[in-house]
Amino acid sequence: MLLQSFPRVSLSHAPTPLEPLDRLRAAIGGPRLWIKRDDCTGLAQGGNKARKLEFLVADALAKGCDLLITPGAVQSNHVRMTAAAAARFGLKCHAVLERRVQETDTDYEENGNVLLDELFGSTRSYVPGGSDVAAACAAAAEDFRAKGAKPYVIPGGGSNPIGALGYVACAMELMAQASQIGVNVTRLVHGTGSSGTQAGLVAGFAAMRSPIAVYGVSVRQPRQKQEEIVFDLACRTADHLGHSGVVKREHVFADDGHVGPGYGLPTQGMVDALTLVARTEGILLDPVYSGKAMAGMIAAIRKGTFGDGEDIVFLHTGGSTALFGYKHLFLKA
Numbered sequence: 574m575l576l577q578s579f580p581r582v583s584l585s586h587a588p589t590p591l592e593p594l595d596r597l598r599a600a601i602g603g604p605r606l607w608i609k610r611d612d613c614t615g616l617a618q619g620g621n622k623a624r625k626l627e628f629l630v631a632d633a634l635a636k637g638c639d640l641l642i643t644p645g646a647v648q649s650n651h652v653r654m655t656a657a658a659a660a661r662f663g664l665k666c667h668a669v670l671e672r673r674v675q676e677t678d679t680d681y682e683e684n685g686n687v688l689l690d691e692l693f694g695s696t697r698s699y700v701p702g703g704s705d706v707a708a709a710c711a712a713a714a715e716d717f718r719a720k721g722a723k724p725y726v727i728p729g730g731g732s733n734p735i736g737a738l739g740y741v742a743c744a745m746e747l748m749a750q751a752s753q754i755g756v757n758v759t760r761l762v763h764g765t766g767s768s769g770t771q772a773g774l775v776a777g778f779a780a781m782r783s784p785i786a787v788y789g790v791s792v793r794q795p796r797q798k799q800e801e802i803v804f805d806l807a808c809r810t811a812d813h814l815g816h817s818g819v820v821k822r823e824h825v826f827a828d829d830g831h832v833g834p835g836y837g838l839p840t841q842g843m844v845d846a847l848t849l850v851a852r853t854e855g856i857l858l859d860p861v862y863s864g865k866a867m868a869g870m871i872a873a874i875r876k877g878t879f880g881d882g883e884d885i886v887f888l889h890t891g892g893s894t895a896l897f898g899y900k901h902l903f904l905k906a
């Protein structure tokens with residue numbers, strides 16, 4: 574099969590459940606809705622990075638490395654899960670945290686993911702927002718190497734052709750699940766940031782000739798820019814898979830209508846969507862990614878963007894740990 578020749582460790586509880594969202598659907602109307610629970614991947618409170626780290630950590634181990642270095646925003650889910658994966662395999666972990674979100678409070682700086690980074694034994698350094706984090710990681714790697722460590726640098730969000738294989742795996746998993754329960758999934762909606770999730774899904778579906786359309790909701794970049802980075806990585810992921818040329822530009826779509834003022838900054842649509850899903854389904858989304866993705870899906874449904882006969886899957890990429898860094902948004906005095 575597609576992925577058998579790639580080194581992989583086990584870090585996720587897959588297959589993650591595919592469940593109906595009937596009460597949410599009743600509240601908003603429109604097509605049949607499902608949720609793919611990648612918030613339940615099992616590693617350190619779950620989330621999409623577990624799937625990517627299965628391939629990235631295997632590569633680090635194959636290369637004899639003993640330290641994972643990776644960048645992220647201060648409340649990065651990717652850093653939290655990388656720190657946990659490192660602990661699980663007896664590796665050290667150092668995070669380069671970028672102060673991408675200004676005007677934060679002590680919860681943002683110390684609670685949620687930051688608290689867990691510390692608990693998993695990772696170390697961290699900070700760089701200003703807008704820094705070249707790849708260069709900062711390379712410099713950190715140099716310092717650690719001088720002290721005798723063997724560092725392995727994982728790019729932001731684990732998004733390179735190795736990490737994206739995790740979402741090729743998810744694409745295959747979803748197709749098998751859907752056919753098992755006899756559902757003809759037409760579309761998959763999720764939040765797209767560093768692009769590895771969408772790139773892996775797009776490459777996976779294309780390699781398997783699946784007609785499932787991927788609807789990315791951007792959490793950071795304008796549409797053009799986001800689609801470019803996803804397309805570029807999806808093509809490189811297909812190359813890595815040995816399926817060069819299967820990804821077409823029209824396979825890549827990103828809705829940029831829900832970024833709001835910027836990455837990690839709240840929008841009313843996000844707060845409303847997150848609250849609605851909590852109260853109709855008992856499911857926690859997050860303020861940075863899945864809450865904005867859900868706001869995007871709800872808005873698209875209300876606008877009639879999707880056909881009423883479709884079966885739409887919302888990919889829950891995790892992130893609810895960050896809720897504890899955004900307490901002020903949800904706790905009304």
Ligand SMILES: *Cc1c(COP(=O)(O)O)cnc(C)c1O
Pocket residue numbers: 620621622650651730732764765766767768769770771859862863890891892893
């Ligand atoms: C990282 C992340 C995403 C975005 O995935 P990318 O592969 O970076 O595009 C979405 N949701 C959550 C909760 C994340 O942590």
